Amino acid sequence: MVVDLKESREKIDKIDREITRLFEERMEVANDVAAYKRSTGKKVYDPEREQQKLDTLRGYASTEFNETAVEDLFRQIMSISRKYQYQKLGPGAATIPFQQVDALDVDEDTRVVYFGERGAFSEQAMLEYFGDRITAFNKTTFRDVIETVANGEAKYGVVPIENTSTGSITDIYDLLVEHDITIVAEHVVKVEQALLGVPGAKTEDIKEVYSHPQGLLQCAPFLEEHGIQGIEYASTAGAAKKVAEEKEKTHGAIASTRAAEVFGLDVLQERINYQSTNFTRFIIISNQKVFLKDANKISVAFEVKHVPGALYNMLANFYYNEMNLTKIESRPLHGKKWEYRFFVDLEGNLNESAVENALATMHECASNLKVLGNFETK
Ligand SMILES: O=C(O)C(=O)C[C@]1(C(=O)O)C=C[C@@H](O)C=C1
Numbered sequence: 001m002v003v004d005l006k007e008s009r010e011k012i013d014k015i016d017r018e019i020t021r022l023f024e025e026r027m028e029v030a031n032d033v034a035a036y037k038r039s040t041g042k043k044v045y046d047p048e049r050e051q052q053k054l055d056t057l058r059g060y061a062s063t064e065f066n067e068t069a070v071e072d073l074f075r076q077i078m079s080i081s082r083k084y085q086y087q088k089l090g091p092g093a094a095t096i097p098f099q100q101v102d103a104l105d106v107d108e109d110t111r112v113v114y115f116g117e118r119g120a121f122s123e124q125a126m127l128e129y130f131g132d133r134i135t136a137f138n139k140t141t142f143r144d145v146i147e148t149v150a151n152g153e154a155k156y157g158v159v160p161i162e163n164t165s166t167g168s169i170t171d172i173y174d175l176l177v178e179h180d181i182t183i184v185a186e187h188v189v190k191v192e193q194a195l196l197g198v199p200g201a202k203t204e205d206i207k208e209v210y211s212h213p214q215g216l217l218q219c220a221p222f223l224e225e226h227g228i229q230g231i232e233y234a235s236t237a238g239a240a241k242k243v244a245e246e247k248e249k250t251h252g253a254i255a256s257t258r259a260a261e262v263f264g265l266d267v268l269q270e271r272i273n274y275q276s277t278n279f280t281r282f283i284i285i286s287n288q289k290v291f292l293k294d295a296n297k298i299s300v301a302f303e304v305k306h307v308p309g310a311l312y313n314m315l316a317n318f319y320y321n322e323m324n325l326t327k328i329e330s331r332p333l334h335g336k337k338w339e340y341r342f343f344v345d346l347e348g349n350l351n352e353s354a355v356e357n358a359l360a361t362m363h364e365c366a367s368n369l370k371v372l373g374n375f376e377t378k
Contacts, residue, residue, distance in 0.1 A: 023077070030081040034088040044085045045360040050078050075313070079320040079361065086353035086360075096350050096359060098289045098374065104184060105155070111135045113154035115145045117237035119259030121189055125282035126158040129187040142171050149285050150179040157181075162281040163191070166214060168329050172283075173343050176372055177301050183373030184291070185284035193219050193273040196240055196265040197252045203268045210239035211254035218273040219254050228252070240265055284375075291350055291374035297326070298346045298355065298374045302366035306339055314365045318346055321354040341368075350374045 037044060054071050061067040112134045115122040126136060139145045142159055149157035161172050176183070193215055197206055208229045209216075216223070216230040223230050233239040236255035243253040244263035252268065253259070260267045304310035318325050327345035332338075348355040350371075363369050 026077070027081065027084060030084050031088065034085040037085065038089055044082050044089065045364070047364045053078070075316065076320050079317070079357065082360070083321060083354055083357040086356045096356065096371065098291050098350050098371065100293055100351065101290045102293060104290075104292070106130060106134060108133050109135055110156070111137065111154040112156045112158065113145050113148045114138050114158040115142060115160065116140060116235050117241060119237040119240055119256060119262035120235060121191055121256060121280060122158050122160060122282060124256060124258055125160075125187045125189045125280075128189065129158070129185065129284060130156075142175055146175045146179050146181060146285065150181050150287055152287055155286065156184070157285045158282055159285070160280050161283045163214075164277055164279045165218065165275060170329075170331060173301075173329060173331050177341065177370055181285045181287055182289050183283045183299055183375055184286045185375045186297070186377055187282045187284065189280050189282060191218075191273070191278045191280050192256070192271050193236070193254050194257050194260065194267050195222070195252050195269040195272050196243065196255055196260045197268045198243065198247055198249055199264070199266050201249045201252070201266060201268060205249050206252040206268065207250040209252040209254055210242055212236045212239070215239070215254040218275060218278060221274045222269075222272040237262070292376055293349075294376050295349050295374040296347060297377040298348050298350065299343065299372040300346070300362070300369065301341055301343050301372055302362065302369040303333065303339075303341050304366050310365075311342070314362065317358045317361050317365065318344075321358040323348050323354060323358055343372075348374075
């Protein structure tokens, strides 16, 4: 005979009430544990004890399904217990080697390196973020920008990391883990492409335009409409420089209006990109491990063992600690076929106990965990 749903639900309600009572009793004990740990300086997270507990509890389960389920359940319970303990102990209970600062240290002598030529969108991002009261200079490869910051020749660096139309700039991800640098801020630039020509030229004069492949792609309908041939060039600002040097009336460049100013070109037509939502996200990097108090995004990189559930358990740390995951990216691990390093962006601040909890456990679940930075996203 089928048991009536009402009857089953009444049973479940009773059991759940008992589970809740026991859970609260357990949390009271966790409170005692936190007090003990405070007085002895013992670390909150004890992976050995947790593993022993999981093994023992699995042994109590009567089916294979329940073994896994019980492990899952108690992983979460112990994570909650830790989160509670970190909250009781206050900030700094987990050792994260980052220092909170009220503002970034910037003055006229602060050396800031940006990627690309003068007039590039990285320069625009830099000027919008820092203003012009800095000592700016450029490097034409991502690696050079990052190395210049890592070795202290520049205090900050500005590079693009992501574009709304084309996605992640993967070289930057690889370079971020190769060097001891930190993301301290981000800045989003609305990328608006313009048609540039030599002074006095008109749109009708232009037969060929130079630009970065992205610039050409973003403006393809405009070029077609005007019967202009697109020619690929290393960068948008580089193309503007070339046109200015050539002084050929039929040659144009697709670049920013800033590039026109820098190289003395005329803006023949503004906003010729067909997608109006074309944004690039730039990161500001430093060789100091600092974060601003309003920081609300954390970027981490890690590797996990090549076994079932490894990534699931790692990501569960974010879920258990109510950390919203906003981006995940994977990059191949050199020398390991079909294995990957993961890059994850999360909402949070390094001062929050939930974040400390997640990071303490992540250190145990993953190898080569690197906090790439904690910065403000608007
Ligand atoms: O036994 C401890 O040291 C505790 O802090 C308790 C507890 C748990 O909730 O069971 C929580 C965190 C530790 O990582 C291990 C176990």
